[in-house]
Amino acid sequence: MVPSLARRARVRWDAARDCHVLLYPEGVLVLTPEAAEVIERVDGVRTLEAIVDALADEHPEAPREVIDRDVRELIERLAARGFVRSEAP
Amino acid sequence: MTAAPPMALLAELTYRCPLRCGYCSNPTDWRGYARELDAQNWRRVVREAAHLGVLHLHLSGGEPLLRDDLEDIAREGRDAGLYVNVITSGFGATRARIEGLAEAGVDHVQVSLQDVDGERGDRVAGVRAHDHKLAVARMVRDAGMELSINVVLHRGNLARTGEVIALAASLGAQRLELANTQYHGSALVNRAALMPARAQLDEALAVARAAQRDLAGRMDVIYVVPDWFADAPRPCMDGWGRRFMTVIPDGTALPCPGAHGLPGFAFDNVQARSLDDIWHRGADFERFRGTAWMPEPCASCDRREVDYGGCRCQAFALTGDAAATDPACAKSPYHTLIRDEREGPRDEPAVLHRIDTSRGRR
Numbered sequence: 453m454v455p456s457l458a459r460r461a462r463v464r465w466d467a468a469r470d471c472h473v474l475l476y477p478e479g480v481l482v483l484t485p486e487a488a489e490v491i492e493r494v495d496g497v498r499t500l501e502a503i504v505d506a507l508a509d510e511h512p513e514a515p516r517e518v519i520d521r522d523v524r525e526l527i528e529r530l531a532a533r534g535f536v537r538s539e540a541p
Numbered sequence: 542m543t544a545a546p547p548m549a550l551l552a553e554l555t556y557r558c559p560l561r562c563g564y565c566s567n568p569t570d571w572r573g574y575a576r577e578l579d580a581q582n583w584r585r586v587v588r589e590a591a592h593l594g595v596l597h598l599h600l601s602g603g604e605p606l607l608r609d610d611l612e613d614i615a616r617e618g619r620d621a622g623l624y625v626n627v628i629t630s631g632f633g634a635t636r637a638r639i640e641g642l643a644e645a646g647v648d649h650v651q652v653s654l655q656d657v658d659g660e661r662g663d664r665v666a667g668v669r670a671h672d673h674k675l676a677v678a679r680m681v682r683d684a685g686m687e688l689s690i691n692v693v694l695h696r697g698n699l700a701r702t703g704e705v706i707a708l709a710a711s712l713g714a715q716r717l718e719l720a721n722t723q724y725h726g727s728a729l730v731n732r733a734a735l736m737p738a739r740a741q742l743d744e745a746l747a748v749a750r751a752a753q754r755d756l757a758g759r760m761d762v763i764y765v766v767p768d769w770f771a772d773a774p775r776p777c778m779d780g781w782g783r784r785f786m787t788v789i790p791d792g793t794a795l796p797c798p799g800a801h802g803l804p805g806f807a808f809d810n811v812q813a814r815s816l817d818d819i820w821h822r823g824a825d826f827e828r829f830r831g832t833a834w835m836p837e838p839c840a841s842c843d844r845r846e847v848d849y850g851g852c853r854c855q856a857f858a859l860t861g862d863a864a865a866t867d868p869a870c871a872k873s874p875y876h877t878l879i880r881d882e883r884e885g886p887r888d889e890p891a892v893l894h895r896i897d898t899s900r901g902r903r
Binding site for chain 1: 685
């Protein structure tokens, strides 16, 4: 599965509030640093597994299955609100 | 205490509008504020807003398409990282114009509809507009932008709430804003003709709630419950000087788009002070910020940081005191004003008084 950011959503750094935000019509989602790390890798090219692999490499202290669960959960939540689309590779 | 930065800037580029809807919330004496900032000033305001911490830019009016520099202002916003929204009647828009907005970086276009068919819609708008609006909504989708349909609900169209929802969905809207009339500007003048019966509202609310369930994930249905019938004030602008900033056509910076009608205020103009300075140090932005200004019953109310005392403009319009508790609140000593009107008899047929907004200065 290859997740990509929907056109309605835009992710950027918010210098005034010192956090990443996801902007969408009439709304702002404040991203935790962990969520931002995931979304930065959602580029419509990498598969979900590749995103998990990359994060696991960068966080050897965290068990891979925990990262895997967290990433899937986040992507599902964002997909339910129409911010992320997933396509089969 | 330093106020948190605003989330959104509403830039009302012009008060001119080819439509003459009887519920328009723009000031009825709009010509007094009608000298418009030029593009250079607007672009500076947009940059200052982004620097201040604004994330959403709403380009509105009046009818923003009447400004041929709309695209330049939108592009400035997008270049500054803002999420750019255009709020329009769609009147007079061509496919080239809509594609130009997309090209300029506009993310989201909100197109207003007055009703579900040309005959009824055009009667409210005072011009022939409805059929073209539908075409414009489709153009917005074709151009790849997000589409919202905005409909003001009132006694004359509440019965068709279900049809409105079906129409918006058929246009491919991702978002439908069903906003019950708020009684400001022309709507306050016309309230006898606009105010629904409670049964109508209950029925519309049930229809909207069902659609929210049925359309979840396809179209967001936003239903704004009218404060006059809720016995609780709406948290106007999410609190004065808390999340929103408005700049009206002549460059006056306001905590809400209706605040210029308040007496005893000398709101700053963006031509004289920076947006940052106005937001953080403008006396009028400080005036009703937070809870320290509140009278009773607000001051000791456990909802004071839920509704922030309600709407200052409505408090002034109905009681003559902008610092009073919003009469929409059941705890307000003036609440009977609203109760009497909403329970009162309804005149038939409804007559709308219209403000001519079609001619004005640039």
